[in-house]
Amino acid sequence: MNQPTAVAVSFPPVQEVDFSVFGATERVPVARIQKLTATYLARNWVTIPHVTHHDEADISELEVLRKQVSEAGEVKITPLAFQIKALVETLKVFPHFNASLDASGENLILKQYFHIGIAVDTPKGLLVAVIRDCEKKSLPEIAVEVANVSQRARTKGLPLTDMQGGCMTISALGGIGGTAFTPIINAPEVAILGVTKAQWKPARGKDDGIDWRLMLPLDLSYDHRVINGADAARFLLHFAQLLKKPQILLEA
Numbered sequence: 001m002n003q004p005t006a007v008a009v010s011f012p013p014v015q016e017v018d019f020s021v022f023g024a025t026e027r028v029p030v031a032r033i034q035k036l037t038a039t040y041l042a043r044n045w046v047t048i049p050h051v052t053h054h055d056e057a058d059i060s061e062l063e064v065l066r067k068q069v070s071e072a073g074e075v076k077i078t079p080l081a082f083q084i085k086a087l088v089e090t091l092k093v094f095p096h097f098n099a100s101l102d103a104s105g106e107n108l109i110l111k112q113y114f115h116i117g118i119a120v121d122t123p124k125g126l127l128v129a130v131i132r133d134c135e136k137k138s139l140p141e142i143a144v145e146v147a148n149v150s151q152r153a154r155t156k157g158l159p160l161t162d163m164q165g166g167c168m169t170i171s172a173l174g175g176i177g178g179t180a181f182t183p184i185i186n187a188p189e190v191a192i193l194g195v196t197k198a199q200w201k202p203a204r205g206k207d208d209g210i211d212w213r214l215m216l217p218l219d220l221s222y223d224h225r226v227i228n229g230a231d232a233a234r235f236l237l238h239f240a241q242l243l244k245k246p247q248i249l250l251e252a
Contacts (some may be wrong), residue, residue, distance in 0.1 A: 033125035033157075044187045049224040052182040052194075053232040057240035059198060060214045065246045073140060079216075080118065080172050081143040083195060085249040086242040087168060088114045088134045094235045096226060098167045100188040108226065117166035117186060118146060120153040127153045128186055130166045139250055174198060174216070183221050190226045193239075194219035216243065 019025050030038075062082055070076045091098040091114060100109045114135040117128045129149040134142060152158060169186045171194045178196035185192050198216040205211030220236045227235075242249060 031124045033122070033127065037126055040187070041184050045184055048185050048187060050182070050185060050221050051224050051229065051232070052219055052221045053229065053236055054180055055218045055220075055233075055236045055240055057216045057218055057243040058213050059216045059243050059246075062243055062246040063198075063214055065250065069139070069250065075140040075143050076147075077139055077143045078146065079174065079198075080146055080170065081139050082243065082246060082249055083170055083172065083193075084116050084118070084131065084134055084142050084146070085139060085252055086239050087116060087170065087193060089242055089249070089252060090235060090239045091168065092135075093238055094231065096231070097191050097222075097235060099190055099226065101190070101223075101226060105225070111167055113167065115165050115167050117163075117169035117189070118150070119169060119171040120150050122154045122157075124157070127158055128163055128166065128169055129153055129158055130163060132165070168192065170195060179217055180219055183219060185221055185223060190223040191232075191235075192221050194221070 059079070062079070066077050066079065066082065095110055096108065098111045098114065100111070101107070102109055113133065115130050115132045116134050117130050120127045120129050131137075131142060131145055131149070137145070149158070149162065166186065166189060168189055169183075169192045171183045171192060173181070174195055174197045176197070179199075180196060181194055183192045183194040196217045196219070198214050200212050201215045202210045203213045218236055218240065220232055222232050
């Protein structure tokens with residue numbers, strides 16, 4: 001049997017364009033973080049067969065509980081803390097999402113730990129901070145750690161050790177807006193979860209009345225070499241069901 005032949009992919013060089021012939025311009029150097037990020041994102045997009053599955057979660061009860069817990073305690077619980085908890089519980093049910101392909105691509109490394117990456121928007125570019133051992137931490141503990149690491153990322157930057165070892169990343173744009181997007185997988189992870197702005201939507205209530213529900217858009221990009229479409233749909237459905245019953249996450 002003939003072995004498959006590796007095919008090298010080459011692209012034509014980018015043309016140098018003198019934009020000043022069309023009008024006034026300004027040359028601004030690209031930040032070092034942005035250049036590094038661009039290199040990894042380009043590699044991941046080209047080498048990983050991405051598929052993105054879209055769904056939404058009813059977080060009406062979650063928002064009520066989140067505000068109650070925040071007001072009753074000393075820590076402000078953010079939606080991201082609930083999302084991290086829900087992601088950990090979902091990874092426990094779907095272990096092949098908590099995995100990485102080895103360098104040969106022939107073995108899947110299943111991880112027994114739960115370190116969750118969070119994308120942080122900083123003045124110098126995007127950083128992914130890793131919150132470690134999330135299965136061992138309470139919602140308030142996760143909320144405090146997310147706030148602290150995000151602040152450090154925006155003011156001082158993060159050492160490489162704080163950005164390594166993630167199992168899966170959450171890219172949350174809910175504070176800005178949007179309805180859907182396709183996040184690029186943060187290799188060597190095999191999936192990434194995107195979250196955009198929750199919106200109130202009408203749903204059928206009792207006696208055919210209208211019940212307004214707060215719906216959170218979810219975007220799951222996954223490596224199709226490892227994950228198939230049916231499992232991606234089940235994964236996101238399970239995640240959404242956990243957000244719909246937030247008391248479980250508070251007690252986890």
